[in-house]
Amino acid sequence: MIYKINFTRSGRILEYCSHEHANLSILDLAFDNDVQIKAGCRSGYCSACQVEITKGDVKYFYDPPPVPADGGAALLCSCYPVSDLEING
Numbered sequence: 151m152i153y154k155i156n157f158t159r160s161g162r163i164l165e166y167c168s169h170e171h172a173n174l175s176i177l178d179l180a181f182d183n184d185v186q187i188k189a190g191c192r193s194g195y196c197s198a199c200q201v202e203i204t205k206g207d208v209k210y211f212y213d214p215p216p217v218p219a220d221g222g223a224a225l226l227c228s229c230y231p232v233s234d235l236e237i238n239g
Contacts, residue, residue, distance in 0.1 A: 153231040157185050158204070158238050166231050176208070176237075177226035187226060187239055194228035201239035207232050 151168045155176065162185050171179060177199050180187045190198035194216035200223050208229040215228050226239070 153206075154234045155179070155231060156205075156234075156236045157187075158236060160185050168230075171230070174230070175211070175227050176224075176229055176231065176235075180226065189227060192227045194225050197225060199226040200224070201226060201237055203235060204238050205236035206234050208235070 153166045153168070154163055155166055156163045157180065162183070164179055164183050164185065166176070166179055174182075177187055177189055177192065187201070188198050190196035194212070197217055197219070200219050202223050208224045209232045210229045212228065215225055217225070219225050
């Protein structure tokens with residue numbers, strides 16, 4: 151499946167292919183495409199990459215994630231899309 155990820159702050163829309171990007175987090179995809187997202191540990195503990203998801207759903211590589219995100223938000227370093235997304239980041 152191919153999902154579109156709309157990063158509203160940068161105005162960028164990226165495509166996440168579940169086959170091609172199977173081992174990449176949303177944060178990895180953003181960094182690989184020069185979308186600036188605040189990040190820290192890149193393993194789900196510091197919550198620096200937590201952003202609001204305004205549309206769509208994500209799934210975490212680890213269930214549950216190391217640190218739960220606030221309601222309506224996701225830790226981009228630890229998840230991947232399972233639908234088209236709109237991210238306030």
